[in-house]
Amino acid sequence: MYNNVNFLSIARRFYSGHVGKTEARKYVLTKHFQGEPKKSDFEIVQEELPELKDGEILTEAEYLSVDPYMRAYMIGYKLPTVMIGGQVAKITASRNDKYPVGGYVAGYFGWRTHTICNPNIPAKGALVPMYLLPDISPYPVSLALGVLGMPGNTAYFGLQEICKPKAGETIAITGAAGAVGSHVGQIGKILGCRVIGFAGSDAKCEYLEKELGFDRAFNYKTVNIQKALREGAPDRIDCYFDNVGGEISSAIMNYMNKNGRVAVCGSVSSYNDSALPKVTIVQPSIVFKELKVEGFLVNRWIDRWNDGINANLAWLREGKLKYEEKVYHGFDNMVEALVGMLRGENLGKAVVKVK
Ligand SMILES: NC(=O)C1=CN([C@@H]2O[C@H](COP(=O)(O)OP(=O)(O)OC[C@H]3O[C@@H](n4cnc5c(N)ncnc54)[C@H](OP(=O)(O)O)[C@@H]3O)[C@@H](O)[C@H]2O)C=CC1
Ligand SMILES: CCCCCC(=O)/C=C/[C@@H]1[C@@H](C/C=C\CCCC(=O)O)[C@@H](O)C[C@H]1O
Numbered sequence: 001m002y003n004n005v006n007f008l009s010i011a012r013r014f015y016s017g018h019v020g021k022t023e024a025r026k027y028v029l030t031k032h033f034q035g036e037p038k039k040s041d042f043e044i045v046q047e048e049l050p051e052l053k054d055g056e057i058l059t060e061a062e063y064l065s066v067d068p069y070m071r072a073y074m075i076g077y078k079l080p081t082v083m084i085g086g087q088v089a090k091i092t093a094s095r096n097d098k099y100p101v102g103g104y105v106a107g108y109f110g111w112r113t114h115t116i117c118n119p120n121i122p123a124k125g126a127l128v129p130m131y132l133l134p135d136i137s138p139y140p141v142s143l144a145l146g147v148l149g150m151p152g153n154t155a156y157f158g159l160q161e162i163c164k165p166k167a168g169e170t171i172a173i174t175g176a177a178g179a180v181g182s183h184v185g186q187i188g189k190i191l192g193c194r195v196i197g198f199a200g201s202d203a204k205c206e207y208l209e210k211e212l213g214f215d216r217a218f219n220y221k222t223v224n225i226q227k228a229l230r231e232g233a234p235d236r237i238d239c240y241f242d243n244v245g246g247e248i249s250s251a252i253m254n255y256m257n258k259n260g261r262v263a264v265c266g267s268v269s270s271y272n273d274s275a276l277p278k279v280t281i282v283q284p285s286i287v288f289k290e291l292k293v294e295g296f297l298v299n300r301w302i303d304r305w306n307d308g309i310n311a312n313l314a315w316l317r318e319g320k321l322k323y324e325e326k327v328y329h330g331f332d333n334m335v336e337a338l339v340g341m342l343r344g345e346n347l348g349k350a351v352v353k354v355k
Contacts, residue, residue, distance in 0.1 A: 022049040022058060024114035027083040027334060029074060036272055036342065037071060039335045042083065055118045057099045059089035064111060064331075064352045065145040066338040067179075071271040083111040083334075088133070088144045096120070104133040106144045111334055113354060127299040134306070136313060146179050146349030147316065147323040153308035154265060154298040155183035160191075161301070162263035162294050163239035167192030170233045172252050174220070175243030175268060177204035179349035182212060183312075184241045186321050189213045193239075196232035198225075198248060200344040207347060212322060225251045244269040250280040256289055264295040272342060324348030331355075 024047050031041045052058055065086040073084060091103045092114075099105070099119055107130030108123070109115040122129045133144050146152060158180075165171055171188040175181040176197025185208065188195040197208050198220040205217035216232035218225075225248055229237070236257045242249050245267025253262060270277055286293060301308065315321035326346035328337035331354050341350035 022114050023047075024049050024112060025331060026113070027111035028080045029077070029083050030080045032079065033071060033074060033272075034274070036339050037335055042335065043080075044332075049114060049116055052093055052095045052116060053118075055096050055120050056094075056116055057091050057096050057105075057119060058093040059105055059107075059109070059115045059117070060092045061087045061089045061109070061113055061115070061331075061354045062104075063088045063142040063145055064334065064354060065150075066328075066334070066341045066350045066352060067151075068266060068268045068271055068342065070338060071342060072266075084108065085111050086128075086145055086150060087112075088141045089115065099132060104141050104144070105130050106133055106149060107131075113331055127297070128302060128305070131305075134309065134313075139313075139316065142325060142327070142349075142351050142353075143323065145351050146325060147183060147321065148309050148312055150298060151179035151349060152183055152312045153301065153305060154180045155187060156308040156312055157298060157301040157304070158263045158265055158296055159184045159187050159239075159241055162296055163241060163261045165191055165193050165239045165261075168194075169238035170194040170196065170235055171239040171241065172229075172233065172237045173197045173241045173243070174248055174252070175199070175266075176208055176214070176217060177201075177347055178243065179346075180265060181241070181243050182208070182324070182348055183321070185214050186212055186315075188239075190315065190320055194233070194235075196229075196237075198228075198244075204347060207324075220248055226255075229255045239263070241265060242267075246270060246277050247279045250282050253282045253291065253293075254280065254285045256285065256291055258289045260289060260291045262291060262293040264293060268342070326350045328352045 026045055027042045028045050030043050086108050088106050091099055091101050094101050136148055171193050173181045173184050177199035185195045185197050195214045197214050197217040199205055200221055202219050205219050208214040208217035218228040237255055238257050238260050240252050240262045242264045243266050246269040324347045337352045
């Protein structure tokens with residue numbers, strides 16, 4: 001026979017945390033985006049989550065990410081479907097010894113307030129499986145969506161593995177004041193390169209030059225790009241980290257040095273458009289300058305995910321890497337946050353604090 005104390009300790013081994021019904025909310029995409037995402041493209045659905053089964057955990061989202069891919073990817077999904085996205089969530093109940101209550105996980109759970117999952121069974125088709133956050137103190141857990149997460153690893157691996165910059169070379173970056181771009185530029189400086197960036201406002205450019213140490217930054221909305229390239233990169237460009245695509249990318253690629261390397265990371269300038277833009281041809285430059293142009297998805301380096309996080313964490317702690325976050329507030333404001341980020345409201349990483 002169990003006495004009360006024994007019974008409780010055994011029960012705790014199998015089920016710790018809040019016991020009871022959980023009311024969860026989620027965004028269901030009901031209409032494919034046309035132009036900018038709209039609130040009316042979604043329905044917010046409330047549901048009661050079931051009791052946990054053995055091996056499962058219940059998490060509560062603290063920060064949700066808004067990322068450019070969300071605008072681009074949904075076209076491939078059959079609707080209605082829960083909106084995709086990454087989040088940092090606290091474990092509030094657990095029937096899995098390796099995932100204790102109070103711990104934090106990063107996962108692609110979608111736009112949900114609460115999630116039940118079994119970390120031992122990877123979600124079908126997950127490009128980046130969920131993981132328990134390492135100790136990132138004294139930094140906020142939201143950084144696991146930015147400089148210490150997917151965008152940080154995109155900068156870390158994308159620049160070093162594809163552009164392979166050498167000290168003294170010149171790197172050009174578009175989308176330079178965003179999550180990935182601002183991080184790429186700082187790694188470029190750590191590696192001893194000349195770094196020039198293009199971003200969408202004078203204030204962003206001032207931040208890049210004065211706070212992050214970019215050699216030059218230009219407001220692509222107001223400058224003459226050819227003139228900016230001549231002024232910012234007198235020795236031309238050796239590495240181009242392309243976040244935006246479009247005409248500015250053609251201009252930069254046509255201004256590169258022989259054997260230059262281009263990391264094609266994304267093309268946010270056209271994600272809201274239904275037709276792809278017509279741009280200046282780049283093939284003659286690729287041929288005659290023997291450029292290497294390579295697209296990539298950061299999950300290519302999933303086996304080295306923690307190496308990227310640890311390297312970025314070390315640079316943060318040494319004061320070599322700085323970050324900014326644009327924090328939106330409230331689960332009800334997810335669409336405003338997504339649209340705001342796509343319009344360029346963010347300096348650094350855009351995230352939503354759920355409560
Ligand atoms: N390949 C991969 O694995 C990954 C790719 N990416 C890609 O990296 C890029 C940057 O992502 P991320 O850092 O998360 O986002 P950002 O933090 O850079 O936010 C998006 C930015 O896009 C800029 N932007 C919007 N419209 C335009 C336009 N017409 N022309 C130029 N810039 C524009 C805005 O800045 P501004 O004010 O300067 O216009 C805005 O702040 C995206 O293309 C994304 O898809 C991201 C992660 C992984
Ligand atoms: C033309 C679009 C290019 C987009 C480039 C980009 O930003 C890629 C980002 C991926 C991102 C994808 C995330 C989730 C996909 C689906 C998740 C789900 O819940 O189904 C992430 O995987 C890292 C980058 O490779």
